[in-house]
Every structure is written in C-alpha cells, then in structure tokens.
Amino acid sequence: MKAEVLNSFDPEVLKAILTIERDSFPESWRYDDAEEYYRHKLNMEANINILLTENEQMVGYLLAMPHNDAVQELKEDDPDLKEDPMKYYIETVAVLPEFRRRKGLATMLYKLAEECHKRGTDKVSIHARVSNRLSEIIQNNYRVIEVRRIERWKYYNCEEPADYIEIILTTVGLEAPS
Secondary structure, three states, X not given: OEEEEOOOOOHHHHHHHHHHHHHHOOHHHOOOOHHHHHHHHHOOOOOEEEEEEEOOEEEEEEEEEEHHHHHHHHOOOOOOOOOOOOEEEEEEEEEOHHHOOOOHHHHHXXXXXXXXXXXXXXXXXXXXXXXXXXXHHHHHHOEEEEXXXXXXXXXXXXXXXXXXXXXXXXOOOOOOOO
C-alpha cells in the first residue's frame, strides 16, 4: 500500500473518497452533503488530505485539519476539547473493508507524521472509536500524551464510546511502511 498527500483538487479523487466513506461507515454517519463537505475539505490548504492506494486503486483516505478548527466544530460534543494551534486533528480515517488489516492505517499515519513535521508539529489528536479497536490500536502503537473516554460520543449519531487521544506522531524510529 502507498499513501500520498493530496495537494490539489481532483474530481476522480473526490468520487473515490465518497465511495470509501459510503462503504466504510454506517449510513447514520454519512454527511447529508458529503460531496460538498469533502470538496470543501480537499480545497482547504491548511488541511492534510492523504489518499491510500493499492495497485493504483484508491482504498483509503485520511483527513487531518488544524486542531483549533476541530475545536470549533466539536465544542458542543466535547466541551473538554482545548485549543492548541500546534496540533492537527484527524477528522476522518477510513479504509475499505476488503483492504483492512494490511497496514493501511499505519501507512497513512506515517505519511501524516511526515507532513506534520514539514508543517512544524508532531502533535495529533483524534476521537477514536472503542468498538472497532481503533482507540486500542492507536494507544498501543503511538506515543500517547492524553486519553479520556467519552461514554456516549454523539458526533456520529450513534452514541457509542470513543476515546479522545492526543499523540506525538513522528517517523523517528519507525520504518517507512512498504
């Protein structure tokens, strides 16, 4: 698998992201205006958009935005979220189900670490699901600064537990995924 940072808008990539989102998440999580939402996010220079491919097929996507932008969007759902201008927030990360368990997440996080480093930071935050073990995977594989459980995370319309996690995301000491 290969991850690349997207530096310009491409309608074919938008189409692939919409397919990845549709096939990766429950219907209740989907944005009503997904096409416009992702078009907007792909065109924001401050965001980091990472595309995961395997054999030239687009199979995963990660969107990281400046943490303070996320604070504005999420302050009602997570009133304990604090501003930090030197941090990125992983807004969404998805890999098509048939391509999971092939180090796609690690590949995208490695690419995110490289890009964050270029932008002068190594701090990243995320609200990670507990039920699919994403929280556990992140906590077991990255340098954690903070974890706090939200028992009924309402943001995705499902009210399941999620962990707010802050990590130091660096490539130092890590082997680049192949």
